[in-house]
Amino acid sequence: MVSSHGSDDDRIVRRKLSDQVLERLHDMIRTQELKPGDAMPSERALMARFGVGRPAVREALQSLHNSGLITISHGERSRVNEINPATVLNHTDGLARLVLGLAPGNLDHLKQARQLFEVGMVRIAAAKASVDDIAELRDLVARQRAELDSGDATSFISADMAxxxxxxxxxxxxxxxxxxxxxxGWLFEYHVALLHRLGSEEVTLREHAKIVDHIEARDPDAAGEEMRRHLERSRASFETQG
Structure with missing residues (x-):
């Protein structure tokens, strides 16, 4: 016999109709009944299929739009978006910026995470980079040089990111x-300029060139150590907004 003093976990909770519709729409996308680029069924068709009213359908469609799974355009049929890792991360931008702005330490935590991430990536690059990849990296260093000579700080940062x-x-x-x-992108958002100390831009260019040298030499240890020093040094050069 079930006790009359059951826990909250025993309670039957009625789910919102819009949540149930949203779950069904997720299933349609997951099973590729609805593929990237497809037009979404009309509200009327979804109402008939699921046996619900227009408000539940509209709320579910708006949730899909807010999460980046579909795009709602006024005067046109909603369409399913391409779903990939960038889709997910792009829709966390606002939240990520909020988190970074809540406490100064969060930005430094991001820089630490980036350093660990990029040291690992450059070691892999030293093993995998092709001749064409190395040429492209050298071209990007040359592009940074050109942007520095032109005095365009924003373009210099963009070339650094590239x-x-x-x-x-x-x-x-x-x-x-x-x-x-x-x-x-999150770091760029919070930097007034990439480098501020006198001559730091030149140091960055030299460090980038050395990183490419180590990649070309197929030396992951040296490439990783150069990247670590580069990011440690540049962290001290960053000046955050506010």
Whole structure:
């Protein structure tokens, strides 16, 4: 006999209709009944299929849109988006920036995480980089030089990010690349400029060139150590907003 003093876990909770519709729509996307680029069924069709009213359907569709799974455009049919690691991380940008802004220590924690991540990535690059990859890395260092000579600080930062993004891409792992791009983007958001100390830009260029040298020499230990020193040094050069 069940006690009349049951726990909260025993209680039957009625789920919102919109949550149930959302679960069904997730299933349709997961099973590829709805594929990337497909138009979503009309609200009327979904109402008929699931036996629910328009408010439940609209709330579920809005939840899909908010999570980046579909795009709702006024005057057009909603469409299913391409789902990949970048989709997920792009929709955490707002939350990530909020977390970074809540306490100064969070930004430093992100920089520490980036250092651990990139030291590992450059070691892999030293083993996997092709001749073309190395040429592209050298071109990116040259692009940084050109941006520095032009005095365009924002473009210099963008070229710096492209250099580190290229190293992350050599693992041929979309999750690693997306995480790298997300971390670089969050750091960029909080930096007034990449380097402030006199001559630091030149130091960055020399460090990047040395990293490429070690990658070309197939020396993961040296590449990892150079990347560690580079990021340790540049952390002290960053000046955060506020």
């Amino acid at each position: 250099f580190h993004r290229k190293i992350a891409s050599l693992r041929d792992n979309p999750i690693i690349l997306s995480v790298s791009e997300a971390m670089l």
